[in-house]
Structures are given as structure tokens and as C-alpha cells.
Amino acid sequence: MSEGDLQGQDVSRETLDRLRIFADVLKKWNPKINLVSKRSLEDLWVRHIADSVQVFKLAPKGVEHWLDIGSGGGFPGVIAAIIAVDESPKTAFTLIESDQRKSAFLRNAARECGVNIRVISKRIEEVEAQNADILSARALADLSDLLRFAELHLANTGIALFPKGENWKKEVDKSLDEWRFDFDPVTSLTEPNAVILKIRGIIRV
Numbered sequence: 001m002s003e004g005d006l007q008g009q010d011v012s013r014e015t016l017d018r019l020r021i022f023a024d025v026l027k028k029w030n031p032k033i034n035l036v037s038k039r040s041l042e043d044l045w046v047r048h049i050a051d052s053v054q055v056f057k058l059a060p061k062g063v064e065h066w067l068d069i070g071s072g073g074g075f076p077g078v079i080a081a082i083i084a085v086d087e088s089p090k091t092a093f094t095l096i097e098s099d100q101r102k103s104a105f106l107r108n109a110a111r112e113c114g115v116n117i118r119v120i121s122k123r124i125e126e127v128e129a130q131n132a133d134i135l136s137a138r139a140l141a142d143l144s145d146l147l148r149f150a151e152l153h154l155a156n157t158g159i160a161l162f163p164k165g166e167n168w169k170k171e172v173d174k175s176l177d178e179w180r181f182d183f184d185p186v187t188s189l190t191e192p193n194a195v196i197l198k199i200r201g202i203i204r205v
């Protein structure tokens with residue numbers, strides 16, 4: 001287990017302490033509600049934590065509102081909120097997670113880490129428009145569905161950050177039937193064939 005390994009990404013000592021608390025809470029809850037697979041728990045720091053840190057690092061600092069959808073075990077939403085305590089303290093975080101037990105975990109983990117996060121336990125499509133500056137989602141849906149969620153909850157000037165696996169080009173091509181957008185595929189630090197799609201200017205055609 002690569003405890004504390006953030007793949008060379010720099011965070012403060014205080015942030016690292018909070019991330020350690022988060023890792024402990026996740027390990028405590030995981031056997032009961034299966035937040036991450038048992039196998040990936042062995043590589044929690046790289047597979048999940050460092051993978052989420054890189055999403056935070058791609059967002060501009062000082063934005064008002066960050067929305068993470070389908071947050072599950074808190075990736076990348078809780079990790080981004082933890083780093084923001086130091087690096088972007090004015091940013092408010094909202095997480096949408098429809099599963100009640102996972103929502104309870106997210107609230108508990110935020111409290112234990114001393115981070116202020118609003119958790120909405122509803123389906124993304126049933127939540128009132130959030131007008132977010134940043135929208136993140138990992139392992140939630142294919143790109144076309146994510147763009148539908150962005151249409152609901154992302155401000156016109158906002159940025160979507162979607163980690164995607166090696167099939168990302170196919171997902172982009174498929175989504176162009178229905179959408180136009182500007183995008184930048186940033187190579188993942190944790191998985192060489194994966195990217196984080198940084199997307200702006202989403203328009204339905």
C-alpha cells in the first residue's frame with residue numbers, strides 16, 4: 001500500500017493530514033457499504049486519491065461553486081474539497097449522490113476531515129439547477145450522459161472535468177452527434193491511456 005503517494009503532486013502538510021483522515025474513514029466504512037472495490041483499496045492512494053488530486057489541480061482557483069456528481073466514495077469531490085481548504089478556500093462544494101448510505105458516509109467523512117461540504121441525496125436529474133463553475137464526475141456515465149448533466153447544472157462559462165479511460169476518443173466522437181464543445185484531453189498521471197477531459201462551451205446541436 002503506497003500510503004501518502006500522490007504521484008509527485010504537491011499538497012501542504014495539513015492537506016496530507018486531512019487526506020490521511022479521509023483514507024482511514026473510507027477504510028472503516030468500506031466493508032459495510034463497498035465504496036471502492038476491495039482490490040483497489042490496496043492501492044487507495046494512487047488509484048483513487050492521487051487520481052482525484054489531479055482533477056483538482058486542473059481547475060482554476062477561487063471559483064465560487066464546485067459540483068461533483070455521482071460522488072460515491074468521495075472521488076474526486078471530497079478530495080478536491082479537502083485540498084481547497086488550503087488552495088481555494090472561497091470555493092463552496094456540493095456533492096450529489098442518490099444512495100443514502102453513501103451520502104451518510106460523505107457527510108461523516110467531511111465532518112471528520114473538518115471540511116464544509118453540502119451533500120444532496122437525490123438523483124442528479126431531480127436536483128434544481130446548480131449553476132456550477134466546475135462540474136466533476138468520475139466513473140458515473142458515458143460522455144453523452146455527462147453532457148446532459150452538465151446542461152442541467154453547469155454555468156455557461158463553467159468547466160467540466162471528466163476523467164475518462166482509454167476509450168475516451170470513441171466517447172467524444174459519439175457525443176458529437178448531439179453536442180458541440182471545446183475540449184482538452186489531459187493525460188492522466190495515474191493511468192497512461194486515460195485522460196481527464198477538460199470541457200467548456202457545451203452546446204446542444
Ligand SMILES: C[S@@+](CC[C@H](N)C(=O)[O-])C[C@H]1O[C@@H](n2cnc3c(N)ncnc32)[C@H](O)[C@@H]1O
Pocket residue numbers: 069070071072073074075076096097098099102122123124125137138139140
Ligand atoms: C461507479 S460509482 C463512482 C463513484 C465515484 N465518483 C468514484 O469515482 O469512485 C457511481 C456513483 O454514482 C451514483 N449515481 C449513479 N447514478 C446517479 C444519479 N442519477 N444521481 C445521483 N447519483 C447517481 C451511484 O450511487 C454511485 O455511488
